[in-house]
Amino acid sequence: MSGAPAHPGTPYFKELGDVLGRAYLRYDFTRGTGQEVAFLVRVLSLTPPARVLDVGCGAGRHVVELARLGFAVTGVDVSPRLLEVAAEQARAAEVSASFFECDARTMPFDGEFDAVLSLCQGAFGLMGDDDPLVLRRIAEAARPGGRVAVTAFSAYFELAHARAEARFDPAAGIVYERTTIRDEQGAEHPAELWNGVYTPRELRLLALGCGLVPEGVYSVAPGDYAARRPGLDHPELLLLASRPRPR
């Protein structure tokens, strides 16, 4: 990836989130939240009032939808501004949810959630070589028998649908992009993105390495989650896994 800077090794999205604030919810990919939550509730066999953790919850769109359905939801994120927006969204929807500012790599949870989600690059996929640490903390947060759902950008899609504005580093498995984001007032700000891209096999092996039992990896798109065999034409992969019960 000639000329592209290496991943900074920090939760770089924090600054972007703080700039975006409510403007995050203007992106088209946030429109499919209801479908995504309905699919996950069904496929993970979740029933209210199960305890759900959303890692990298951003503006809280999945948290609020899950809380509406009666789940006891906690959202964590590194961006104070996005967490404020998430709390505002919960108040507007008249639901209760808990939000904590926390780096996914240092989450203190130990087996207390029935399901742990990290969707749309909620920390996993944004942390470069620390992505496995994020997945480990996610696994630890699930109770024995609890379920895990994590999405990641697909390496196959990235190669099959190369974009002129993005630079793919085959050694790092990271796509680097310079882009422009708009704040709540519409003012433009330059931004850099380092998105990790994954194959289904990598996700399965990473899950195994964290002591999880992988249950499936599916090709999905925002607002179009389905138990679909992995292919080249969907931008994201959805890993479903569970934390084993002690024997």
Ligand SMILES: C[S@@+](CC[C@H](N)C(=O)[O-])C[C@H]1O[C@@H](n2cnc3c(N)ncnc32)[C@H](O)[C@@H]1O
């Ligand atoms: C692309 S947004 C996705 C937000 C949300 N999951 C959604 O689907 O709308 C990525 C989120 O992950 C958060 N994030 C990035 N790195 C993180 C980390 N190390 N720990 C916790 N949150 C992180 C960002 O602040 C941002 O809110």
